[in-house]
Amino acid sequence: MSIILDHVNYVYGADTAMAVHALRDINLVIPDGQFIGLIGHTGSGKSTLVQHLNGLLRPTDGSIYFNGEDIHAQDYDKKKLRSKVGLVFQYPEHQLFEVDVFSDVCFGPRNLGLSRQETELRAYAALKQVGLEDDYFYQSPFDLSGGQKRRVAIAGVLAMKPDILILDEPTAGLDPKGRDEILDQIAKLKAETGITVILVSHSMEDVAKYVERIIVMNQGAVMYDDTPREVFQHYKELEAVGLAAPQVTYIMQALHESGIPVRTDATTITEASQEILRVMSDHRT
């Protein structure tokens, strides 16, 4: 169970004067069960890339394989692919439309042609997975808070039982607590079900805290593909392409330069605080 991208190129408006080369020779393997962060400045090709993963866009050149099958082969069942690769768009709450929360989440599985009972079981399980209380199930989705609406939208995708969950900036516009709640819930879901998660984000702090692998996009190509620790060591190169490292990485760098011998590769508060405490206590004894 994996996605393989083999020399994928994509050109918007090919053969016109407005042609834009949005993806350049992308080669990636996305195995089962990884938590991946996809970062890149606006216009770097992140969204174009994720839209290839569930077949919404067709590569101008190159192939994409899901579980060993070419997803653009003539007899390939795209509908099934889209139920297996779930894509949650930015501001997904704008896509809610049903009269109550439960019906909204049922919409996806019902369209897969499942029985009513199976549909409802899945909707119930998905709402539980995103941590929404039963009290809200029969409320209008429009009466919920921003963070709750977003959970309902994510549940709508989870009810399709995807193997891969792609979230395009799931925390944009949420307050800090709301950000943490959504991401904690996704991390928990991943730990419990072993689903592959791809998180598209502009927050380096969030990416550093949750993911095990980071793919950095720049001008349509993959610039780095490594662990957060390794990727954020290149903070100068990241800045040059409109990104940054988490603030703690800069703190460790500044401490190191000022003569305190800390390692500079911490990417989260916990790592940084442990490293500083280690150096401080070594020094005292």
Place this chain on the structure above:
Amino acid sequence: MGIIKTKGLVFEYIRRDEEGNVEGITRAVDEVDLDVKKGDFVAILGHNGSGKSTLAKHINAILYPTEGSVWVDGMDTTDEKELWNIRQEAGMVFQNPDNQIIGQVVEEDVGFGPENMGVPTEEIWERVEESLKAVGMYKYRKFSPNKLSGGQKQRVSIAGVIAMHPKCIILDEPTAMLDPNGRREVVRAVRALNDVEGITVLLITHYMEEIIHADKVFVMDKGKVAMQGTPREIFSQVEMLRQLRLDVPQVTLLAHELKKSGIDLPEGILTVEELTQELKRIYRQGEKAQVQ
């Protein structure tokens, strides 16, 4: 009296069900007293639904108070005669840059505001030029806005507001949809407007790092002002902010964690430089102790 002042400001709206029957009344802003001095950089924090955007919309008369009053440069916002003056003096920038740009060319978009105010053509061009220079977008004046990045578009929106020569500018989460670079560009442009042009700034944001240079911070909760003070005073109360669903900058949080583990740091550290200096001091003390 400050340039923006509210007294006992209350805003209520009526919730209705599908048939239009009244379900209840929500008090989105509850007895808020603000007094913002001319030239200040003021930040408003608060979780989703805390009433901060509702408050902001009162300042350029998009919403009117249910109770209490709002004055902008001495003008009562409920005074219909002054409506256009108020909107010109207090400009507003919203979250999504794509919803705020209407022109086909950057400079035309920026000129839209002054043109509607009846400014003479000659002067419109002068204003467009100075506004675009103030946000660092002058060299893009002939571009089509849809060729720009999010941060660039947002700076064009800001230029469009300052071309109207406002005395204050209210920004409602202007960086929420931007990448790190776009956020940096916008925050830098806003700080320059405040420092160089002396425009009063009211910035609403969820990014704690953006407001460490503010003169004053208001934290909203349930429509009320829950905390107010300098960034240092506010961010030294880590636990309280967490209760209000907020956060502190990473550097402040790291200092807080280190302090809890027994390192002798002051509360409310805001910048990387401050933390480095404090830790260096403690590290040196350790050195001296060793020598002795």
